[in-house]
Amino acid sequence: MLQFMTDQIVEASEFRQEQKCNITLMSTHLAAAQSTSKQMSCSKASIVMMSSRVGSQNVAFNDGPEASLSLHYKCSKSALNMATIMISRELKDNGILVFALHPGWVKTKMGTDRAPLQPSDSIKSCLELISAAGEDIHGRLVTIDGEVLPY
Numbered sequence: 001m002l003q004f005m006t007d008q009i010v011e012a013s014e015f016r017q018e019q020k021c022n023i024t025l026m027s028t029h030l031a032a033a034q035s036t037s038k039q040m041s042c043s044k045a046s047i048v049m050m051s052s053r054v055g056s057q058n059v060a061f062n063d064g065p066e067a068s069l070s071l072h073y074k075c076s077k078s079a080l081n082m083a084t085i086m087i088s089r090e091l092k093d094n095g096i097l098v099f100a101l102h103p104g105w106v107k108t109k110m111g112t113d114r115a116p117l118q119p120s121d122s123i124k125s126c127l128e129l130i131s132a133a134g135e136d137i138h139g140r141l142v143t144i145d146g147e148v149l150p151y
């Protein structure tokens, strides 16, 4: 019985996630369709994937032996990077800017106290980058300094 209830809760939460995704996509399409701007930008319509440099296969391949494994995290960000490429292709003709962003190594629960960046500094840089972003980074993985990382 407990397992059944847990399954129902998981299903309901997955359904809500899917609904949130659909609503977000619909509003992004609406924003793009209503905008008079021909240029891709966040003020027209954009989707920013919160990714990580560790999802770059190139970075992982060239990392030294000291790099931590965190296999599931790296694989999930790598998959998100692929989703960024595919979705950016899908939405290009709609003028919706799509890119993946590495927010830096940030002092959060996940980033730990060893991280050099305060959340407020990372967020400020993320917002600056997002507000200046254009077609040149469509489909790319970028850092908060605007560096385009190889996938």
Ligand SMILES: NC(=O)c1ccc[n+]([C@@H]2O[C@H](COP(=O)([O-])OP(=O)(O)OC[C@H]3O[C@@H](n4cnc5c(N)ncnc54)[C@H](OP(=O)(O)O)[C@@H]3O)[C@@H](O)[C@H]2O)c1
Pocket (backbone or CB within 6 Å): 050, 051, 052, 053, 102, 103, 104, 105, 106, 107, 108, 109, 110, 111, 112, 115
């Ligand atoms: N911190 C870094 O150095 C760093 C570097 C690169 C990329 N990123 C990316 O930046 C994003 C934010 O990371 P963060 O450092 O802020 O991590 P964080 O401090 O660990 O916070 C993660 C947030 O995600 C929520 N969350 C976790 N699993 C969830 C789930 N299944 N459903 C809904 N919410 C869930 C957590 O909710 P609860 O608080 O309720 O658990 C928490 O609010 C992540 O995508 C991370 O991969 C972070």
